[in-house]
Amino acid sequence: MNPTLRILIADDELVARKRLTRLLAAFPDVTVCGEAADGEAVLEQVRAGGVDVVLLDIHMPGLSGMDALALLPAGGPQVIFVTAHADHAVEAFEHGAVDYVLKPVEASRLQKALERVRARLASRTPEPAKGPATEQAARPLARLPIPTRQGIVLVDPGTISHATLEDELVTVFTTQGDFLTDFTLQELVDRLPTEGFYRVHRRALLNLAHVTRLEPLETGGYLARTARGHTVEVSRQSARELRRMLGLRRGTEEDPGA
Structure with a gap:
């Protein structure tokens, strides 16, 4: 059933x-x-x-x-x-x-x-394992396997700051380095923890834990700056959702890392 x-x-x-x-x-x-x-x-x-x-x-x-x-x-x-x-x-x-x-x-x-x-x-949703290993198998993976052209890289999701789509290929940016992958952005969304990760643009996924500043754009969106110095565009619609989530009024400039 x-x-x-x-x-x-x-x-x-x-x-x-x-x-x-x-x-x-x-x-x-x-x-x-x-x-x-x-x-x-x-x-x-x-x-x-x-x-x-x-x-x-x-x-x-x-x-x-x-x-x-x-x-x-x-x-x-x-x-x-x-x-x-x-x-x-x-x-x-x-x-x-x-x-x-x-x-x-x-x-x-x-x-x-x-x-x-x-x-x-x-x-x-993996099928539950049988026998003594059931409890262990039911736990989510501590590291995300990311297929790259050099092999599968095991990444701690917490180290991922953002991922972007350019020229039909996705790059995952982490504190250990950047990885070009065959994953789509939606496949990353499906595999990452629900907390902290946001689809902020049709070509970008962002982990707010790595954001140090949100700079307002004339479009009504933001330019998010990460701790490693990268910038990620946040669409106008996503900016509205982030403001609501962070308890900010429209036009308020705040540092989410403060």
């Missing part, structure tokens, strides 16, 4: 939310845990917990679906875009979306998307 998937439906149109609720009611091992009419409400409900999957529209008031996806915490819920707009699919998959379903939604297509979610979740 499959574990129940707790699904948040996010669409600014009530009719669209009702249709998805009706379709999901026919599926076993699925429950609708909430609805959201905009991106801000999505983030609030995800922060509250109890969400495994978000069915996310692209165009919504305030934060768009793509903006909301970029602001979801590392290791957060899986995202299936449900939209009438086909032109954002490449960007959605680049951000780590599981699937991209076009409206009008058919039950068979939605079921296929949920099967993909279950497959991804199964690949992230």
Whole structure:
């Protein structure tokens, strides 16, 4: 028996939310845990917990679906875009979306998307070991294996300051050095601890523990400076989320390392 998937439906149109609720009611091992009419409400409900999957529209008031996806915490819920707009699919998959379903939604297509979610979740959840080693095997790995062209490098997640995507390749920056990897940014998000790591840009992942200063940009975003002297751009939407998390008013300049 499959574990129940707790699904948040996010669409600014009530009719669209009702249709998805009706379709999901026919599926076993699925429950609708909430609805959201905009991106801000999505983030609030995800922060509250109890969400495994978000069915996310692209165009919504305030934060768009793509903006909301970029602001979801590392290791957060899986995202299936449900939209009438086909032109954002490449960007959605680049951000780590599981699937991209076009409206009008058919039950068979939605079921296929949920099967993909279950497959991804199964690949992230190892089967429990049997025998005396069970307790040890259940513990998370203390070091993250990062595949590089020179072999697999075992890295303490706490030493990772940030990771960036350039020319379709990801570089992981650590206190021990920098590593070019075949991982995508979303694969790193899926494997890293949920606390401290934030997708601050569609091309950047940041560990706040290594940030010494956030410098405001004219765009409304920030330029994050790390202890090693690197800079990471924080998008306008991510900057808004960081200000909320750090308890800062808009325009306030604070050093998170102070």
